[in-house]
Amino acid sequence: MNIVIFGPPLAGKGTQCKRIINDFELTHLSTGDVLRDEQAQKTELGIKASEYSNKGLLAPDELVAQIVEKFYHSNKLNKGILFDGYPRNTEQAKHLINVIEKDKSKIDRIIYLKVPKEELLNRAIKRAKEENRTDDKDSKIVQTRINEFENLTIPAIKFMNNLGIETIEIDGSLPIEDIYKTIKSGLELLVK
Structure with missing residues (x-):
């Protein structure tokens, strides 16, 4: 079972990912974690990624695609993968679908947490205070991260929907338990 979870920054993806991984025994692909792991291991891809992160830049699509592909092939024999933070745009979505289809597999579901912009900004203020997150203080x-999601990631979601990949779309401003109930019941259909 291969699942992609989407949501703007502060939508609560991390909270829901932990539960999905636990209940469905999926391998979690968080692009940030995988990039940091490659950097820590000083792999060729990790060294290239460091060149960008050391300058405060995002790693380019091609590099991220190689890292995701490597992770996928290392973990594809597990029960499934939960893709979190990838794809971020339509090109990455095309790449991911290509890699998985070459392997005679598919993306089984998309989970999309939708949260109004005002709610996201309020959550940023709250998280900045509670967790002392400097990236949420400004x-x-x-706003830039939210706009990037709207301009780049929403078209990727639409692209994947147009290919017939079913989406569980959820109001991310609902209580955490309610959100997870919807996710869980949608994913349980795949396991039966």
Whole structure:
């Protein structure tokens, strides 16, 4: 079972991912974690990624695609993968679908947490105070991350939907338990 979870920054993906991984025994692919792991191991891909992160830049699509592909092939024999943070745009979505289809597999579901912009900005303020997250203190940075999601990631979701990949779309401003109930019941259909 291969699942992709989407949601703007502060939508609560991390909270839901932990539960999905636990209940469905999926391998979690968080692009940030995988990139940091490659960097820590000083692999060729990790060294290339460091060149960008050391300058405060995002790693380019091609590099991220190689890292995701490597992770997928190393973990594809597990029960399934939960893709979190990838794909971020339509090109990455095309790449991911290509890699999985070459392997005679598919993306079984998309989970999309939708949260109004005002709610996301309020969550950023709250998280900045509670967790001392410097990236959430500057509302311009948060706004930029939200805009990037709207401009790049939403088209990727639409692209995948147009290919017939079923989406569980959820109001991410609902209580955490309610969100997870919807996710769980949608994913349980795949396991039966």
